[in-house]
Amino acid sequence: MPNKPFAITLKPGTSLANLTGTWRTERPVYLNRLPPCNNACPAGENIQGWLFHAESGDYEQAWRVLVENNPLPAVMGRVCYHPCEGACNRGQLDESVGINSVERFLGDEAIKQGWKFAAPATSTGKRVLVVGAGPSGLSAAYHLARAGHQVEIHEAGSQAGGMMRFGIPKYRLPREVLDAEIARILEMGVTLRLNTRVDLIEQSMKGFDAAFLAVGAHIAKRAFIPAGDAAHIVDAVSVLRSMEGEDQPMLGRRVVVYGGGNTAIDVARTAKRLGATDAVIVYRRTREKMPAHDFEVEEALQEGVMIKWLSTIKQAEEGNLTVEKMVLDEKGVPQPTGEFETIEADSLVLALGQDVDLSLLDGVSELKISNGTVQVSANMMTGHPGIFAGGDMVPSERTVTVAIGHGKRAARNIDAWLHGTSCEPVAKHEIATFDKLNPWYYSDADKTVRPMLDIIRRQTSFDEVQGGLNETNALFEARRCLSCGNCFECDNCYGVCPDNAVIKLGAGKGFQFNYDYCKGCGLCVAECPCGAIKMVPEQT
Amino acid sequence: MSFQPVKFYQTGTYTVGNRLLAAVDHSVQADPLRSNSINSGHRACQGCGEALGARYAIDAAMAESHGQLIAVNATGCLEVFSTPYPESSWQVPWIHSLFGNAPAVATGVAAAMKVKGKTDVRIVAQGGDGSTTDIGFGCLSGMFERNDDVLYICYDNEAYMNTGVQRSSATPPAARTATTMPVGAEPGNAFGQGKNLPEIAMAHNIPYVATATVADLRDLEYKVRKAMGIRGARYIHLFVPCPLGWGTAPHDTILMARLAKESGTFPVFEAEYGEVTGVLKIRRQIPVEDYLKPQKRFAHLFGKHARPDMVARIQAIADRNIRKYGLLEQGANSNAE
Numbered sequence: 093m094p095n096k097p098f099a100i101t102l103k104p105g106t107s108l109a110n111l112t113g114t115w116r117t118e119r120p121v122y123l124n125r126l127p128p129c130n131n132a133c134p135a136g137e138n139i140q141g142w143l144f145h146a147e148s149g150d151y152e153q154a155w156r157v158l159v160e161n162n163p164l165p166a167v168m169g170r171v172c173y174h175p176c177e178g179a180c181n182r183g184q185l186d187e188s189v190g191i192n193s194v195e196r197f198l199g200d201e202a203i204k205q206g207w208k209f210a211a212p213a214t215s216t217g218k219r220v221l222v223v224g225a226g227p228s229g230l231s232a233a234y235h236l237a238r239a240g241h242q243v244e245i246h247e248a249g250s251q252a253g254g255m256m257r258f259g260i261p262k263y264r265l266p267r268e269v270l271d272a273e274i275a276r277i278l279e280m281g282v283t284l285r286l287n288t289r290v291d292l293i294e295q296s297m298k299g300f301d302a303a304f305l306a307v308g309a310h311i312a313k314r315a316f317i318p319a320g321d322a323a324h325i326v327d328a329v330s331v332l333r334s335m336e337g338e339d340q341p342m343l344g345r346r347v348v349v350y351g352g353g354n355t356a357i358d359v360a361r362t363a364k365r366l367g368a369t370d371a372v373i374v375y376r377r378t379r380e381k382m383p384a385h386d387f388e389v390e391e392a393l394q395e396g397v398m399i400k401w402l403s404t405i406k407q408a409e410e411g412n413l414t415v416e417k418m419v420l421d422e423k424g425v426p427q428p429t430g431e432f433e434t435i436e437a438d439s440l441v442l443a444l445g446q447d448v449d450l451s452l453l454d455g456v457s458e459l460k461i462s463n464g465t466v467q468v469s470a471n472m473m474t475g476h477p478g479i480f481a482g483g484d485m486v487p488s489e490r491t492v493t494v495a496i497g498h499g500k501r502a503a504r505n506i507d508a509w510l511h512g513t514s515c516e517p518v519a520k521h522e523i524a525t526f527d528k529l530n531p532w533y534y535s536d537a538d539k540t541v542r543p544m545l546d547i548i549r550r551q552t553s554f555d556e557v558q559g560g561l562n563e564t565n566a567l568f569e570a571r572r573c574l575s576c577g578n579c580f581e582c583d584n585c586y587g588v589c590p591d592n593a594v595i596k597l598g599a600g601k602g603f604q605f606n607y608d609y610c611k612g613c614g615l616c617v618a619e620c621p622c623g624a625i626k627m628v629p630e631q632t
Numbered sequence: 633m634s635f636q637p638v639k640f641y642q643t644g645t646y647t648v649g650n651r652l653l654a655a656v657d658h659s660v661q662a663d664p665l666r667s668n669s670i671n672s673g674h675r676a677c678q679g680c681g682e683a684l685g686a687r688y689a690i691d692a693a694m695a696e697s698h699g700q701l702i703a704v705n706a707t708g709c710l711e712v713f714s715t716p717y718p719e720s721s722w723q724v725p726w727i728h729s730l731f732g733n734a735p736a737v738a739t740g741v742a743a744a745m746k747v748k749g750k751t752d753v754r755i756v757a758q759g760g761d762g763s764t765t766d767i768g769f770g771c772l773s774g775m776f777e778r779n780d781d782v783l784y785i786c787y788d789n790e791a792y793m794n795t796g797v798q799r800s801s802a803t804p805p806a807a808r809t810a811t812t813m814p815v816g817a818e819p820g821n822a823f824g825q826g827k828n829l830p831e832i833a834m835a836h837n838i839p840y841v842a843t844a845t846v847a848d849l850r851d852l853e854y855k856v857r858k859a860m861g862i863r864g865a866r867y868i869h870l871f872v873p874c875p876l877g878w879g880t881a882p883h884d885t886i887l888m889a890r891l892a893k894e895s896g897t898f899p900v901f902e903a904e905y906g907e908v909t910g911v912l913k914i915r916r917q918i919p920v921e922d923y924l925k926p927q928k929r930f931a932h933l934f935g936k937h938a939r940p941d942m943v944a945r946i947q948a949i950a951d952r953n954i955r956k957y958g959l960l961e962q963g964a965n966s967n968a969e
Binding site: 102103104105106107108109110111112115147148532533534535536537568571572573575580581582583584586587588589590591592593596598599606608609611612613614615617618619621 | 640641643644647648649650651652659661662668671672673674675676678679680681683684687714717718719721849875881882883884885886887890
């Protein structure tokens, strides 16, 4: 051994010869978990996915990821009741991420910058009839057009938008925003026929390969209220619809609204803006039981709307109403007390819910109809092959967001049906619950509050009540996202591994484990902020 | 100005990397081309804090010295698990001599480089708490006193882990080790006078002394890079939890370091010429109980024969650290930031 130093018998080697991966009993694996916001979104938006791009200031890419699921972000950012924010894990840290306000910012930015949808890549030659240009119909038309189908929308009204135009007041949804987003869908080559009422679907469907029905629920429910000849009783749907026409409704100075849903709130706030000195909502139960969303109740109260809880209307006469006080029994059902009072009212507006006009389905075979709605299967198809339905005319929660989700789901299934296949729902990833996160790593940052219009203008004009975010605070808000369950490339796993067993593949490419050396300590899992790694038992 | 965490940009500088930060603000550890000074295949236990801390520190020193670095190692876990003859995990020039003489060897290496005119080659000496606070203490004090151009890094895991978890002078009060069993009136290690090596180093008035933990990577990298920019004797005391000796889960190593800092048990600060110039504030204060309870070496303080009186004494030590170093933000409350 003349070549080696004194007392040295072996050549130097590297520890890479020692494959410590053999110590492992569990191995870390990267995975994507379903963020609670995405899980809660009725329109199936990939919220975490579009916030990821907004975080780096790439608003156009964020918007493009957003509109893969929902073509109406500027509308959504105003009228959605954002169940995503209720589910947001950040709510357990400080306050939920203002997803809705960032969505609105992206929607408004798209209108400002003139971003367009990409033209359909293919043409299938199939023709689909969409009945109704409300949120559900527009959503379906958009997704069908993207899939390369020729779409024609038949709308009974004089303008598109459905309840977004004829139900939601301007102070919540300015019409130029709605118009811009509808126009963008039509620019994809979707044909819109206004004032084209579909009387019988089977006749109108001739020449089409499939139909999607989304006529909504426009018929106001009535309640029997004994009324004098001169009593002025109208329904909420007509009041809100007539706001879109030339002649504004004559409601008088003292307006009473009967009902406890969001429509009742909308009418009362509209009446206030039309100059009513008193706008009073009469509701038979309590605030906790009210179906209207609490923030809308709060905004109405701020604007001077009054609410009589635990009251029913027994009699309507010219200029006044008789109201009976109620109490809740132990089951929470209101019971009459026999105590009456009289309140002054120039008009009574009934906001007791809406029914669907199903006459266009007359004569269609194999339909199931119950409780005044059309029954559809999980693929949104009615009992009649080729006729699909969604929105308020099928049984579900009646919101714009749900309707948009229906449109998307129906479009996918119509597409599959037209290709003679079926659209199997993709198995959902496990949910990224709060306990899967390591919240230590997230910076403390309170939610950005959107500006509100001052109270005088809210009482006297139809200007939009809630303001939007600007670029600075939209970026701030987007960056509050925890990216639950999905890697956002924070490099923690790459950094904290004591064995250098994580390979960084470069920006946008993520990471990979080197199982030759990973000892399975689990530090990467424990220190992953967003829960995008988990330990699984080693195969023996 | 001490290390200032970037608090926004989603995770700011709390995470190892952050795609939203400018490139100059990225950490050494986030770099795909980091030197990986101690490479894969070393025989440290699962979740070893020392192996992690050594790579964090030496990678930063390598980055700052542009790869012109020689490492001197005392005997201990770090030496044993990284260099079983004839293998080595080290990707830096590296020398080991004895348990107690690493500071003196480093002095010699520094002198040799000076004689050869290689002023760009920098010297780091490193050892565990045993070799630093006990066995090599005399050599280290001499190195400080002569102000030799060496950065000494102590990886403190609070006992002699390599030989089977015997007590060192850095073992905390009440901790169970092989030589401080949980028996008698005051089970575990004695509440002694303590031996605060960072403060002893400061008493030598050397240019730079700092403490750090493996839970605050960005603070650690800042301190190593700062130390590398100074000539003369420098000392960094790095807190590295040991799953084996502490009886904690391997995946909780970083958590333990974080809890030690957040409870005030381990104050994180830096000092120049004997004076404290910066502290890393507590972000979310916790009682010491939250830090002690997950560790089996403190199990005898809880459960059937709980010793809240001893926990209270440990809390008093933490409270004293908090007061002495000013570890809380002014007007801090539980959600202060």
